[in-house]
Amino acid sequence: MKKGKWLIYFVLILAVAVMTIPFLWMLLTSFKTFEDSTKIPLQILPEQWILTNYTEILEVFPIAKWFMNSILAVVISLLAQVFLGSLAAYAFARLRFPGKKFLFMLMLSIMMIPEQIFIIPRYNTLAAVGLTNTRVALWIVRLFSVFAVFMMRQFILSVPRELDEAAMIDGCGYFRIYATIILPVLRAPIVSLAILSGLSTWKDMMWPLIVIRDRDKMPVVSGLSTLADYFANKYPQLMAGGVLCSIPVIIFFFVLQKYFVAGIASQGIKE
Known part of the structure; x- marks a missing residue:
């Protein structure tokens, strides 16, 4: 049994090393001079x-505007996904209406389609209403998430229906049951959704590069992707840009990790 535990610990430590060493190398390189970053043999510290690598980036690029664009897109899309997703999940989990199972399966089928297929229809739709090259285009395509509906529906199914029936006896309607009984139960999946969906919105690079032309309206990841054109092979500056993109996401995860683990480990993901 002890040998098995040591093997598990070894595999976990190896996995942590594989994931953290590239980030540590990027972090250390961001504080090096160009000469230090190109020395052979490689120099760790x-x-x-x-x-100066960070100050050069801050002087050349509108980093503050990029961060605000990214934060605005993440916050708006998350609020919309939580509200619309939880309402739809409540309807699919609790209400009875014709074609409910068919509609739910039809909605789930969208998750099987690669997101890249929707890029052209989304762009044509936004272009038709004049929303290309605007900050609205960054978050309007993420207002609704099928994954959010699926995840929260599974959690709602774990809530005893007797709570709903007791509330109805007391005179509560569907929306009040949703607000006072269902939403408090969804705290863990909402935090899990915030991390997963927030990370997806934050690191999305393709869509902003397609729909945004003005540099000031770009989110931080897409904006910093242009570092390679400006700094060419100046590795310390490129690594500094990578650190600037990563640190907010890391802080966000560590602040919410307790709720994230609780959401994944809970019994809600079941039919």
Whole structure:
């Protein structure tokens, strides 16, 4: 039994090393000079710790505007997904109406289609209403999430129906039951959705590069993707840009990780 535990620990440590070493290398390289970053043999720690790589990026690119664009897109899309997704999930889990199972399966089938297929129809739709090259285009396509509906529906199914029936006896309607009974139960899946969907919105690079032309309206990931054109082979500056993209997501995850683990480990994901 002890040998089995040590093997599990070894595999976990190896997995952590595989995931963290590239980030640590990127972080250390962002504080190096160009000469230190190209030395052979490779030098792990900088001989001279400098911050000029970060200051150069901040001077050349509108980082503050990019961060605000990204934060705005993440916040609006998350609020919409939680509200619309939880309402739809409540309807699919609790209400009875014709074709409910068929509609739910039809909605789930969308998850099987690669997201890239929707890029052209989305762009044509936004272009028709004049929303291309606007900050609205960054989040309007993410207002509704099929995954959010599916995940929260599974959690709602784990809530005893007796609670709904007791509330109806007391005179509560469907919306009040949703607001006072269902939503408090959904705290863990909502946090899990915030991490998963927020990360997906934050790191999305393809869609903003297609729909946005003005540099000031870009989110941070798409904006910093242009670093390679400006700094060419200046690796410390490129690594500094990668660190700037990663740190907010890492902080966000560590703040909410307790709720994320609770949401994944709970018994809600069941039919």
